[in-house]
Amino acid sequence: MEAAARLFREKGYTATSMRDLAQAVDLKASSLYNHISGKEGLLREICFNNAHRFHRELDQIEIREDSAEAKVRALIHLHIQVATEDITSITAFNDEWRHLTEPHLSEFIAQRKSYESRFRSIIEAGMKDGSFKVFHANIALYTIFSAIRWIYDWYQPGKSISMEQLEEEISGLLLNGLNADTTFQIL
Amino acid sequence: MEAAARLFREKGYTATSMRDLAQAVDLKASSLYNHISGKEGLLREICFNNAHRFHRELDQIEIREDSAEAKVRALIHLHIQVATEDITSITAFNDEWRHLTEPHLSEFIAQRKSYESRFRSIIEAGMKDGSFKVFHANIALYTIFSAIRWIYDWYQPGKSISMEQLEEEISGLLLNGLNADTTFQIL
DNA sequence: CCTACCGATCGGTAGG
DNA sequence: CCTACCGATCGGTAGG
Numbered sequence: 001m002e003a004a005a006r007l008f009r010e011k012g013y014t015a016t017s018m019r020d021l022a023q024a025v026d027l028k029a030s031s032l033y034n035h036i037s038g039k040e041g042l043l044r045e046i047c048f049n050n051a052h053r054f055h056r057e058l059d060q061i062e063i064r065e066d067s068a069e070a071k072v073r074a075l076i077h078l079h080i081q082v083a084t085e086d087i088t089s090i091t092a093f094n095d096e097w098r099h100l101t102e103p104h105l106s107e108f109i110a111q112r113k114s115y116e117s118r119f120r121s122i123i124e125a126g127m128k129d130g131s132f133k134v135f136h137a138n139i140a141l142y143t144i145f146s147a148i149r150w151i152y153d154w155y156q157p158g159k160s161i162s163m164e165q166l167e168e169e170i171s172g173l174l175l176n177g178l179n180a181d182t183t184f185q186i187l
Numbered sequence: 188m189e190a191a192a193r194l195f196r197e198k199g200y201t202a203t204s205m206r207d208l209a210q211a212v213d214l215k216a217s218s219l220y221n222h223i224s225g226k227e228g229l230l231r232e233i234c235f236n237n238a239h240r241f242h243r244e245l246d247q248i249e250i251r252e253d254s255a256e257a258k259v260r261a262l263i264h265l266h267i268q269v270a271t272e273d274i275t276s277i278t279a280f281n282d283e284w285r286h287l288t289e290p291h292l293s294e295f296i297a298q299r300k301s302y303e304s305r306f307r308s309i310i311e312a313g314m315k316d317g318s319f320k321v322f323h324a325n326i327a328l329y330t331i332f333s334a335i336r337w338i339y340d341w342y343q344p345g346k347s348i349s350m351e352q353l354e355e356e357i358s359g360l361l362l363n364g365l366n367a368d369t370t371f372q373i374l
Numbered sequence: 375c376c377t378a379c380c381g382a383t384c385g386g387t388a389g390g
Numbered sequence: 391c392c393t394a395c396c397g398a399t400c401g402g403t404a405g406g
C-alpha cells in the first residue's frame with residue numbers, strides 16, 4: 001500500500017499500472033493478486049484509512065474544553081503532521097480519491113464533507129466569540145486546507161527548516177491572518 | 188483545448204481518452220487528428236500558454252515602482268483572477284503538467300521554477316523592508332500559491348460570495364498573516 | 375469528416 | 391510465487 005501510494009502520487013492513479021506496482025515490490029503483476037483484491041481496492045483502502053484517521057483525531061479535538069483558536073491550531077498541527085509523515089494521506093486527499101468508483105466515491109465524498117463541516121463549525125465558533133475576524137468560514141476553511149497541500153512536495157525534513165519552524169510559521173501565517181484586526185482594502 | 192482542459196481536470200490526463208474528448212466536441216476520435224497533433228500536444232499547449240501568460244503578467248508587475256506589498260497583492264489578484272476565469276490554468280498548474288514527456292517536462296519545470304524564483308524575490312524584498320514579518324520566503328510563497336488552488340473547485344460565481352469579496356478576504360487573510368507583528372507561540 | 379483497423383498495453387485470471 | 395494468456399481499451403493511422 002505504501003508503494004502504491006507513492007506511485008499514485010508520482011504518476012497518478014490511472015497512469016500507474018499493476019506492472020509498475022509489481023516491479024516496485026519485486027514481484028510479477030499476477031502475484032500481486034495473492035495479496036490484494038485489485039487496483040481499486042488499494043486506492044479504496046488508502047482513501048478510507050485516511051478518512052477514518054482524520055475523523056478519529058477530530059473526535060479528540062472536538063471533545064476538549066479548548067478555545068476555538070486552540071482547536072484550529074490543533075487541526076493545523078494534525079494536517080501538517082500527517083502530511084509530512086504519511087505518504088498515503090497525500091494520495092488520498094489531494095486528487096486520487098476522484099478515481100474511486102461508485103458507491104465508494106459517494107461514500108468518500110460524504111465523509112469528506114462531514115469532516116469539512118465539523119472543521120467549519122469550529123471556525124464558526126471562533127467567529128462568534130470574536131477571535132477570528134473573517135466573514136466567510138468557508139474561505140478560511142479551504143485556505144487552511146490548501147495551505148498545507150504543498151508541504152509534502154516541497155519539504156525535506158532536516159534540510160534548513162525544522163518541522164517545528166515549518167509548523168510555527170505556517171500556523172502563525174494562517175492564525176494571524178484569521179485574527180487580524182485591520183481589514184485590508186483592495187486598492 | 189477548452190474541452191480537453193475540462194476533461195483533464197475532471198478525470199485526469201491519463202484517464203481522459205481521445206474518445207472522451209471526441210464525444211465532448213461531437214466528433215469521432217480519428218477526426219480530432221485533423222485539428223491537433225495528438226493528446227500530449229494538447230496538454231503541452233495548455234501548460235505552456237499558461238506559463239507564458241503568468242510570466243508576461245509578472246513582467247508588468249515587476250516593472251512597477253510599487254512596494255513589495257502592493258506587488259504581492261497584485262500577484263494574488265492575478266492568481267485568483269486566472270483561477271476563476273480560465274479552466275486551462277487549473278489543469279496546467281495543479282497536477283496535469285506532470286504528464287508532459289521530455290524534453291517538455293524539464294522545460295516546463297524550468298519555467299515554473301523561474302516564476303517561483305521571481306515571485307520569491309518580491310517576497311524577500313518585503314522581508315527586507317520590514318513589511319513582511321516572516322522568516323522563510325519559501326513558506327510564504329508556497330502558502331500563497333496553495334491558498335488559491337481550491338478556488339476553482341469550490342467557488343461558484345454569483346452565489347452568496349462575490350468575486351470581490353472572495354479576493355478581498357483571501358488577500359486579507361494572507362497579507363495580514365504576512366504582516367502580523369506578533370509572533371505566535373506553539374503551545 | 376468518417377469507417378475500419380493497427381500494435382501496445384491495460385487489469386485481471388487460469389493453472390500449476 | 392510464476393508463465394501464459396484473456397478481452398477491453400488505448401493513441402493513432404490508412405484510405406477515402
